[in-house]
Amino acid sequence: MSDLFKVAPTPPLAEALRPTTLDDVIGQSHLLGAGKPLRLAFESGKPHSMILWGPPGVGKTTLARLTAHAFKCEFIALSAVFSGVKDIRAAMEQAEQHLAQGKHTILFVDEIHRFNKSQQDALLPYAESGLVTFIGATTENPSFEVNSALLSRAQVYVLQALSDDELKQLLMRAQERVLSHLQFDDAAVDTLIGYADGDARRFLNLLEQSSASIKSSETTRITAEFLQNALTLNARRFDKGGDNFYDQISALHKSVRGSSPDGALYWLCRMLDGGADPKYLARRIVRMAWEDIGLADPRAMQIANDAAETYERLGSPEGELALGQAVIYLAIAAKSNAGYNAFNQAMAFVRTDKSREVPVHLRNAPTKLMKELGYGHEYRYAHNEPHAYAAGESYIPDDMVEPDWYQPVPRGLESKIAEKMAFLRKLDEDAGG
Incomplete structure (x- = not known):
């Protein structure tokens, strides 16, 4: 009796328009076009473990579901945000039950980069044994965020943000199937595309907001001005740490x-x-x-x-x-990395070199004993020399070859610095230094 009063929930537009076949997918033609990697994988007749890497709203979950459908596999989805090792084990028990019934299982882990090392390691034996075909989705570079052992067992596919033309195709599909009562002028379409930022899910959510606003205003013509007033516009796609x-x-x-x-x-x-x-x-x-x-x-x-x-x-x-x-x-500004290179070379040299003694003439001599030992003896005070330069003097350890790390570039002030250095080298040569 109570079933009479149940109202089926209306699915979000993004869910209502989720593709049910590979040909329905908008975007990712570099992977799904004829002769392209994922298309060939689907045509092979045998599923394989994979990692789908790309920005939000480009179809990672959809492709995982289509894989399960295409190969007639059971589909188990986990979110790495909310799941742990216990959930992985529970999913494996469920996969064993499917196998006992003659059905293979695809395990989909959304945001796989959120799993720590031990959680990712927990997936390995099941992926290796063939109990499940593993599909991970991530917005982060798998090279940095996924364990090398798991990465070596999965093919990585790079998904791309939807282009403007692809988002326009998505708009046409939404109008054909759900939003036939809405019309968008060109400026409104451009506004929606700009704020969607290549994210199909965000684009459809914006369309849904437009539809809800239209119902209350009883107009079917959408303008850019209307969108600016009616929509809650999110920030551009950006990950502050990724x-x-x-x-x-x-x-x-x-x-x-x-x-x-x-x-x-x-x-x-x-x-x-x-x-x-x-x-x-x-x-x-x-x-x-x-x-x-x-x-x-x-x-x-x-x-x-x-x-x-x-x-x-x-x-x-x-x-x-x-x-x-x-x-x-x-x-x-004029560019030079001469100082940057000189510093790096000097640091690399010092890290691998022995601890050389400070030349005696460069040592400080605050006590009588130090003076008697020759500290500071024959040191030449540059300000008392011509051009305020002690020509021929050395300022590096006695057993070290002059390295010439700093090589000024012929741009900006460094061109003048180069002239000065050439002049000082000439003084050294004349002094026999």
């Missing part, structure tokens, strides 16, 4: 090194918009100044430090302008 974070930091640093002010500004603003800590960015900007500009333009260090201090004083959003102008200056 691959995406370090990829964007790398892009920012390389844009500065490559003298691209627009590229540097783009990546800085992408990270600020995505929620990166501006204080962290300020520290990285200071590092860029020392690593890639160095003594070719010492003003770059000052500007980078001033920008960091300005942000500390003003905070967001006002202080972000200082960071933006700092990366512009660093991008257009």
